[in-house]
Amino acid sequence: MGKIKKTKNPKTAQNTQALPFNTDRGQHILKNPGVVNAIVEKSALKASDTVFEVGPGTGNLTVKMLEAAKKVVACEIDPRMISELKKRVLGTPSQNKLEVRSGDVMKMEWPYFDVCVANLPYQISSPFVFKLLLQRPLPRYAVLMFQKEFADRLIAKPGDKDYCRLSVNVQLLAKVDHLMKVKRTEFRPPPKVDSAVVRIAPKNPPPPINxxxxxxxxxxxxxxxxxxxxxxxxxxxxxxxxxxxxxxxxxxxxxxxxxxxxxxxxxxxxxxxxxxxxxxxxxxxxxxxxxxxxxxxxxxxxxx
The missing domain is CATH 1.10.8.480 (Helicase, Ruva Protein; domain 3)
Incomplete structure (x- = not known):
């Protein structure tokens, strides 16, 4: 993969500097528009797609997906972030394409969606993946950012040091591909570890086992x-x-x-x-x- 060009976006910088982030909730906002653009590009969204985004934060990824998709349903637990996100699209053509749902994504009923895109807090990574794979109807795929160590376990093959029960369980139900690495310095505030983006494409129909x-x-x-x-x-x-x-x-x-x-x-x-x-x-x-x-x-x- 080539180098991601770093560009400055004054509006984005202003938004992310104005709000203190709650790292206990996994709030690490992507600050580099080049990374955001790369994720949207690799998500290969169609104009007819409904996208389910988890943890949109101040909307750096959301606004780019709104340009490509029919609709984005964004789930956010922090009222401050919801307010910032709504302000960001207010009065723009994207306003009517955005639906914001407030609450804990692991406790709410999920909407229908074609593709899921999310920068997930580490603490919900595993339960989120399995809820995704048990979602009906099945989405076409999900493009998800995890801490690198978790992503390594998802894509590990037999004999790899990271190969574990998680690897087998997820690979039973889906095809998992590594898309890109994201350094910790690309976030504000920077997390303690690097991240990776993977695509999880559920097998449809799922294997007929208990x-x-x-x-x-x-x-x-x-x-x-x-x-x-x-x-x-x-x-x-x-x-x-x-x-x-x-x-x-x-x-x-x-x-x-x-x-x-x-x-x-x-x-x-x-x-x-x-x-x-x-x-x-x-x-x-x-x-x-x-x-x-x-x-x-x-x-x-x-x-x-």
């Missing part, structure tokens, strides 16, 4: 991502959980359980025969976790 059970399996696999799976699943506390679920399933299916039933033997035979016993979570792709879940389900082992 996400609660999928999550239960992954939690166990990533208890120790460098440990062999057989060692994790034969731990007494894990085996007891699996046996409890197994007995419930057998009861529902009227399937008799032998008096000498040993759940650890069932776990071991299933994993050895399927070739997963010696595998480690840190090296397994999404498709392999899906196969592991199917392998367990075939012998009535479930995780919810």
């Amino acid at each position: 996400f609660q059970e999928w999550e239960g399996l992954l939690r166990l696999c990533f208890l120790r991502k460098n440990k062999k799976l057989i060692s994790i699943f034969k731990q007494t506390n894990v085996a007891n959980l699996i046996e409890e679920n197994y007995r419930k399933v057998c009861s529902l299916k009227n399937k008799p359980i032998p008096k000498d039933f040993n759940v650890k033997e069932l776990i071991e035979s299933t994993m050895v025969e399927s070739g997963f016993a010696e595998r480690r979570a840190r090296t397994m792709a999404v498709e392999e976790f899906l196969l592991l879940l199917l392998t367990f389900n075939k012998v009535d082992i479930h995780f919810c």
Whole structure:
């Protein structure tokens, strides 16, 4: 990626200097119009799009998206920022294209939107992503800015040091691409770490699996991502959980359980025969976790 040209915008500078920012709420406003323009360009908005923006702040990104999209629905928790944003578009052609919603984005009902664009506070990054991926109807994609460490986990591949349960969960439901890095110096006030912008495009239709059970399996696999799976699943506390679920399933299916039933033997035979016993979570792709879940389900082992 080429260098982003730094340009000055007196109006933007005046707006951002007039307001004290609440960093506890993740208020770090992009001050470089070159970065803002790059994000809008990479968002590839259509003239017919409704955009959902979270945390618009003083509107540096919002006003550029209003030029490209049909409508922007901006969600902001800070009344001061809402006032600044509304003042900024007052009397302009964009005024009727902007809808501002006040409140906590994680507690409100989301509107319909085609694309989501947001510079997210770190503390809501993970729950926001999963709420986005469970949104119906699914958006076309989201262009989101995160702290770099979080973005690295989203895009990590099997074997990478950042590969984790988050990587697998998100990549099950979406295609994730890294778009650009953003240095901490591009914000006012500057955060403690650099940021990155990623595009998350939900798979449509989503994979037809029980996400609660999928999550239960992954939690166990990533208890120790460098440990062999057989060692994790034969731990007494894990085996007891699996046996409890197994007995419930057998009861529902009227399937008799032998008096000498040993759940650890069932776990071991299933994993050895399927070739997963010696595998480690840190090296397994999404498709392999899906196969592991199917392998367990075939012998009535479930995780919810």
